[in-house]
Amino acid sequence: MKEKEGFIDYPEQQMILYVEKEDGKYGPMQTGSYISANFMDDYVLKRKNLESELREQLSLGKISPIKYFMVLEDLTLSELSARARIRKSKVKKHLDPDHFGSVTADELTRYASVFNIPTTNLLQVLLINTGEQFESHLILENKAKNISINQTPTENPYVVLTKIEEKNK
Amino acid sequence: MIIPSFTHKMAAHCESGTITSLLNHAGLEISEPLVFGISSGIFFGYFHKMKSFTFPTFIVRNKPGQMRKNIEKRLGIRFSTYEFEDAAKGMAMLDHLLGQNIPTACQVDFFYMDYVPSWERVHINVHFMIVAGKEGNKYLISDVYFPQMVQLEAASLEKGRFAGGSMSPHGFLFHPNTIPPSIDYESAIKKGIKKACFNMLQIPIPFLGIKGMRLFAKRIVEWPKFARDTEHLSHEIMKINILLEDQGTGGAGFRFMYATFLQQAAEIIHQPQLKELSKQLMIIGDGWREISLFSARIGKNRDLGPDKLRKLSELIHDRADVEENFFRNLSKAIN
Incomplete structure (x- = not known):
């Protein structure tokens, strides 16, 4: 690939591409990501649609919160079990909304740690008004115009401080 | 600090x-x-x-x-x-x-x-x-x-x-x-190339090397049955582009970086044949890039019918054929 063919103007995601320089030598060139530059809107749309579909199933009691996050974070049963250090058969049970009630606080904390969320968020969905509708604050591309939500962990693993404040204040 | x-x-x-x-x-x-x-x-x-x-x-x-x-x-x-x-x-x-x-x-x-x-x-x-x-x-x-x-x-x-x-x-x-005071680059380069050729051509596992590439080409038409819905399939097909281009490969699934290696190696070990092979690999990489762009396009357009997946399969098969030939020539050049 020639140097001029490889350049993409996308400062948000830079990368190194190996290209043929003008003198015929091959070498590195810093450029932008082609797929992010051209298809980011499509990625965000799919992500939002997936989250909204899973949230609906969650609200209807068709899936458990563990299943919701497992699918969102693209983890398999084996992988989640190994990461949370909870037996596979038990994780399988926790994916089923009828058996989710048997989960312990310790197990919830382990799942939350894998999903990188506060434990409390396994039992609630924070929605923000994006101007058109309420959407999950988990999808970072969803931006609320006038407020920000910050969740700060505390020394107590089961408690998080959720701070909702008006922006520019 | x-x-x-x-x-x-x-x-x-x-x-x-x-x-x-x-x-x-x-x-x-x-x-x-x-x-x-x-x-x-x-x-x-x-x-x-x-x-x-x-x-x-x-x-x-x-x-x-x-x-x-x-x-x-x-x-x-x-x-x-x-x-x-x-x-x-x-x-x-x-x-x-x-x-x-x-x-x-x-x-x-x-x-x-x-x-x-x-x-x-x-x-x-x-x-x-x-x-x-x-x-x-x-x-x-x-x-x-x-x-x-x-x-x-x-x-x-x-x-x-x-x-x-x-x-x-x-x-x-x-x-x-x-770090040793002097390094035998010639021996290291040759060993590196020999092992790469072995991995691509001879490793006796059906899903690795060129055999793996052919398996990929054959099985990609079955991907729709693993997908939750069209958007999921679109996401996974577009990930082909990410895996080949964006996830730290230097472009074309590392083919451009390996071509650069061969060009540098040709000068270090004074073997002009490697320079010729590096040019061939750059062109092979352009073919992988075509696969990346095709995947991104059909994924974005949700144009994921059997004809498009067959076309993708053919493009991958084609890469397997040219890479088999390339690694055989590289193996001969280094032995």
């Missing part, structure tokens, strides 16, 4: 880039393509069903960690490596090494690296980056995927270093220990 004289540099791939950066800091002038080529980084593998993947996928490089091991073996460099069961001990050792002004490579789960934009974050336990300093409760990170050094909270680094699951990092750390 940042370790004095450490210079952050971007690179195409996290493992080859991290090794290159650490070796450069230790005084060895070596390029990323040479590290990649000598360590036989180029590879192909297709995984139709695996416990740790939610969808069929493929790889275009050798096993994570293998680049360091091969560089150690072929260049005679010694790395100090550390693994931990206890996270506190793992973090204490990192602080100890930083206290001695030793920039140290860490293996982490990419997902917990807070400096990574949300759309890039995936659970993958084999990301490598260098910790080059500490300020209060934040570590200074030299991640070759980013133009500048970044900061990372200690808690996030610990989470990333001690994530469980397949290929769990166990807090793995490494840094160069000794």
Whole structure:
């Protein structure tokens, strides 16, 4: 690939591409990501649609919160079990909304740690008004115009401080 | 504070880039393509069903960690490596090494690296980056995927270093220990190329090397049956572009970087035939790039009918044919 063919103007995601320089030598060139530059809107749309579909199933009691996050974070049963250090058969049970009630606080904390969320968020969905509708604050591309939500962990693993404040204040 | 004289540099791939950066800091002038080529980084593998993947996928490089091991073996460099069961001990050792002004490579789960934009974050336990300093409760990170050094909270680094699951990092750390005064590059380059040719042509496993490429071509038409819906299939098809171009390959699934290696190797070992082969591989890489662009386009347009998947299959089959021929010629050239 020639140097001029490889350049993409996308400062948000830079990368190194190996290209043929003008003198015929091959070498590195810093450029932008082609797929992010051209298809980011499509990625965000799919992500939002997936989250909204899973949230609906969650609200209807068709899936458990563990299943919701497992699918969102693209983890398999084996992988989640190994990461949370909870037996596979038990994780399988926790994916089923009828058996989710048997989960312990310790197990919830382990799942939350894998999903990188506060434990409390396994039992609630924070929605923000994006101007058109309420959407999950988990999808970072969803931006609320006038407020920000910050969740700060505390020394107590089961408690998080959720701070909702008006922006520019 | 940042370790004095450490210079952050971007690179195409996290493992080859991290090794290159650490070796450069230790005084060895070596390029990323040479590290990649000598360590036989180029590879192909297709995984139709695996416990740790939610969808069929493929790889275009050798096993994570293998680049360091091969560089150690072929260049005679010694790395100090550390693994931990206890996270506190793992973090204490990192602080100890930083206290001695030793920039140290860490293996982490990419997902917990807070400096990574949300759309890039995936659970993958084999990301490598260098910790080059500490300020209060934040570590200074030299991640070759980013133009500048970044900061990372200690808690996030610990989470990333001690994530469980397949290929769990166990807090793995490494840094160069000794570099021999003279290095036999000719022997290292030849060994690296021979092993790469073996991996691509002769490895007796049906889903690895050229055989893996053909399996990928054959099985991709079955992908719709693994997908939840059209959007899921579109996402997975577009990931072909990400795996070939965006996930630290230097373009075309490492083919452009390997072509660069062959061009540099031709000069080092005075073998013009390698230069000719490097040109061929650049052209082969352009074909992989065509696959990347085709995947992105049909994914975006949700144009994922059997005819388009068959076309994708043909394009991959074609790459398998040309790469088989290429690696046979490369093998002959080096023997």
